[in-house]
Amino acid sequence: METESIHNPKTQLGQFLLHLQNETIPFQVRQKEAQPIWEDAALHEEMQEKNPILYALLAVLPSVQQEQKLRVLFQILQTSRAEMNSNQRQLLEQMTHFLLKILPTDRILTAFLALRKVRANHKHSSRAILSYLINHPFLREMLKSRRRVIQDVIEHAMGKNVARACAKYLNKIPQKLELTQAEQEYVATKLYRFAESDTRAARLFPLIYEKTVAYKKKGEYQLAHIEEWQKVNPEEKAANTLTATSKGDISATLVHLYRGGPSNDLTKALAEYVEEAAQTLPNFAGKMALLLDVSQSTRGYGEREYSHISQSVAFKLVLEKCCKDLKVYTVGSSSEAIPQPEGATDLALNLLDALAESPDLVAIVSDGYENVFAGDLQRVVATLPKIGITTPIVFCHNKFSSKDDLTQRRPATNLPELEFWHQNEWEGLLLTLFAQASEVNQEALETHLQRKLQHYLTVI
């Protein structure tokens, strides 16, 4: 399924983003191999060639797997920027800075080793390697356990003779010997220009040629990125304390409305919450169809009553703000603006209704229980390529918590599937969703990701 759809230009970017979010195979460098080992290299190269800026920006998303972020880092460092304008170069510098902040040091060293393997010695790659290593807060500890690797990548970035010369000159300092003017200038040009502190660089750099480096603590450098990563991707709260109103302000307000609370205050608050959320979310410039499952099962029962339908309707209300050309098809028997959870689940016929209007993108938001008839959606989807319909269709699972078991709730395994349970996840969800129709939405996508990158750069 993936191979087939990745060559569909309409969905290529979207499929690639799903790939980035789901594939976890490590990026590897082996001593005996001439090239780094990553089976999806061709895919990354192809996507980078199409739009190098958007390609790089995709790695901003917290939902992109760490090993895929690493691939993007390697790819943007190994590729020439000769043909790029200054804005593009600046953005790639920012992306490099961002990724070097949030990825684990050991994995970054693998990417640097890979750059050495492929003999990538652009100015930007050398700069990235040297700035990162020379200024690393745990350089001494790293030298204790990864000295040989660090020596190799620094020599690759600076040139072996240059690195050794710098170390030789700097070794004079502990011996209380003065560096000559020429030596000082040499070290300043080759090394200090990458250093945040000349003194520190002068003290630590020669250690890359010391066979043993003393350092008492262990493993701190491996956690150096954690603090920054958590600023970008805050940890999820424990799921065992979740209630029907734990899924964001919009759905919590809707739960109370469904339960029959005082509607004036709630309705006013609802409109405000929707407006507030929509302002931070990406927009879709094309024509979109939303199949909104409001069948009886979305009512839920017990403590979770109205939780599911509230979150689906909340998503719809926000999407109406983010996509000006949106048509909603309610699956069930209620078609009000705040629909009641009633009726059976006919996804297939509703999908055909939506496709008849030629949208650029279709999203199905559902609890996944199809009963008119179970299996129809999957068969309809399987028929679409045969009749020339290539409209991107995405199945979005609305879950009670991130841990929900989706057994019996996946009516079309031949569709790309996304999941959400909390309002906080909508940004990533919408970006992935809109990327499925990137032909009509590439600019909006790029703008939003740039904004997101700029925001992250202010907090890390």
Added chain:
Amino acid sequence: MKLLNKLNNSSTFQRLKAQFNKPNEDKNISVENALTPFAFDLSKFRLGEPQQSGTLSIIPIFGPEAEGKFTGPLTGLKLSKVAGYGNVELSNPSAEGIAIVPLHIGYIQDGAQNHAMCRSAFLAAGQKLMFEDACCVQKSQGGYLKGQEQWFFILPLELRRKALELRGKKGYSKLWPDISTLCKKYDLPARGHLDELIVKRRTALTRYQSRLELLKGQTGALFVINNQLVGIEIAPNANYFAELWMPLVCFCYGTAAAYQEEKLAAKSGKSQAFEPFKATTLAELRAELIAERTQKHEQLLQAIANTPKEKFKVSETEKFLGLCLKTAIGKNFSGQFVEDKEQLIYASICANKVGY
């Protein structure tokens, strides 16, 4: 909606309605002879659009709200005490309204021995009734059910015939051998412990209430497993049926349907193949989907119409003012139903097993 109109106008459905309406008119068609040979007045009932998930299909039934106030089994019926194993007292705490005890209702409570009733009954508002013929359904569990923190179920389909036959007979352990046999059939530890069937598999079974959806105003349903009619359930009103829906679809029919699904999955492997439609345009695809659904509806109704003809032994069991509770025992089907004069108020008639 168009599809539903088409279904309602289909020849099979018209024929089925005619049978419901005039059971003795066409003796060649066996639906009402098989299930409603008692001249039920079903002229006011109509069928809704079928739903299917896995091996279980349902055809919703919509009927008139029965005259007189009938309380629901959840809100209007309480287990008030267990006076020794096999003796269960139910009460109707409502200020007004009659409770019809759903046939084969059972109660589950942590740390107490779960019980199920062998029969239906009437309870007037405020009345208590001791069922001395109840069955314990947990062989190795001590303790008595209390009136609180319980949830109720309807006995699994394939235990109901035996339970009905055991009505009026004392002996708390009387259903254990059959529970054990059914557990063995379902590849579960062979013991007279209903927990194996419904409590341990509760997560999977309770999905049936979402997999098949109760419709607004629905007062009953025909249940079909593997294209074979296995039950007809009719309630006095929509509220009553809504309260009964989950125990019925999950624990009574869901247990049998889940077993059939497991068998099917084992036979066909994990990923069941799905064929694309033959259509070459979107319009053709739509037409093909609708045509196929109509065909499925027809097949479903035909499967019901093909239910083997059989004679029922019908006996009057209990009376309450104008209401009459009757027991029907046939070769493949059995159950109880309530009539008010000749108007059907409640019915729970099901097959002895899947594949009769």
